[in-house]
Amino acid sequence: MSRRLTRALYAVAAASLAIATLGSARAGTAGAAPAVSPDAPQPGVTLAVAGEGNAATDLFYTGTSGQLWAVHMSPMSENVPTPMGGKLTGGPAAVWIPSGTLPLSGLAVFGRGADNQLWWRYQNSSGWSGWVPLGGVLTSRPAVSLGADGAPGALTVFARGGDGAVWGRTLTGVPGTGPAKWTQWSSYGGSLLAGTAPASAGNAAGLFIVAVGTDQAVWVKDQLAGKWLAWQPIGGKTTADPAIFTPSPDAVVAFVRGTDQAAWYREFLGHTKAVRTGWNWLQGTLTSGAAAITQHELSRYGQTSVFVLGSDSRPWMRSGTWPALSVWMLARIGS
Numbered sequence: 001m002s003r004r005l006t007r008a009l010y011a012v013a014a015a016s017l018a019i020a021t022l023g024s025a026r027a028g029t030a031g032a033a034p035a036v037s038p039d040a041p042q043p044g045v046t047l048a049v050a051g052e053g054n055a056a057t058d059l060f061y062t063g064t065s066g067q068l069w070a071v072h073m074s075p076m077s078e079n080v081p082t083p084m085g086g087k088l089t090g091g092p093a094a095v096w097i098p099s100g101t102l103p104l105s106g107l108a109v110f111g112r113g114a115d116n117q118l119w120w121r122y123q124n125s126s127g128w129s130g131w132v133p134l135g136g137v138l139t140s141r142p143a144v145s146l147g148a149d150g151a152p153g154a155l156t157v158f159a160r161g162g163d164g165a166v167w168g169r170t171l172t173g174v175p176g177t178g179p180a181k182w183t184q185w186s187s188y189g190g191s192l193l194a195g196t197a198p199a200s201a202g203n204a205a206g207l208f209i210v211a212v213g214t215d216q217a218v219w220v221k222d223q224l225a226g227k228w229l230a231w232q233p234i235g236g237k238t239t240a241d242p243a244i245f246t247p248s249p250d251a252v253v254a255f256v257r258g259t260d261q262a263a264w265y266r267e268f269l270g271h272t273k274a275v276r277t278g279w280n281w282l283q284g285t286l287t288s289g290a291a292a293i294t295q296h297e298l299s300r301y302g303q304t305s306v307f308v309l310g311s312d313s314r315p316w317m318r319s320g321t322w323p324a325l326s327v328w329m330l331a332r333i334g335s
């Protein structure tokens with residue numbers, strides 16, 4: 001990867017962008033019928049996590065059948081997986097949309113279908129929508145985040161395109177002014193390692209994308225004061241999907257599986273007291289990329305949680321008030 005990542009145009013990803021009727025389904029796509037019995041997570045496939053403000057955490061995974069499963073993580077429940085249907089290639093992405101930020105609110109999930117299109121479904125007044133295609137030609141799992149600091153009116157989903165660059169489209173709208181609308185696909189440049197996906201998060205400072213370059217180093221792209229800056233390397237070495245989270249209004253953290261299969265993190269914007277500069281080791285034996293989140297509602301920042309698949313292909317987690325995370329624990333799923 002060069003110092004400034006390639007900004008190749010990707011005309012193919014801009015094609016076939018029409019949104020189909022809600023609940024439409026085609027054989028072999030993300031609209032396939034749900035399975036009956038819970039699947040185990042697909043080995044090696046990155047998980048997804050969304051936080052319902054500071055109240056709860058929801059874990060999502062692609063099962064061995066390719067179906068999406070959702071687990072509402074709570075110490076007071078059995079954390080039983082709920083089938084979400086679909087037929088995904090790779091891991092999902094998920095986000096919680098606070099009320100008052102877009103014409104819709106609640107959880108939304110995204111995945112790469114067997115047709116390599118982006119698909120999504122979202123919560124509405126009657127429960128969940130069906131799976132809806134959003135076009136594009138994806139070569140990775142998607143990533144999704146709200147605008148800077150959960151800014152009203154913008155949600156962007158990103159993925160690796162066929163040219164190796166990051167591509168995205170944004171859902172925009174203001175509550176009370178009509179339905180939300182998707183923009184066309186746009187290129188954010190970059191030259192991502194094949195088999196890896198970007199990750200994105202926002203806080204009061206701006207919106208951020210992290211990705212793994214063809215040199216296996218971690219690269220970041222920042223949107224500060226509404227302007228996207230050039231891609232910059234922050235070191236490290238990985239061949240897995242990275243994660244990103246914002247534990248405070250000022251700090252932004254990249255999280256990866258190192259070549260030693262252990263977890264590593266680096267604060268690349270801002271600084272948290274007690275965090276050492278550069279890359280920090282968090283132990284573990286990871287067999288997937290990472291999913292990470294800090295519970296965040298308006299200006300309140302809560303618990304940070306990191307989820308990965310371990311050597312047993314089961315979900316493991318560390319959680320706590322950043323940077324004081326617990327040791328790696330098996331994430332309790334099912335009775």
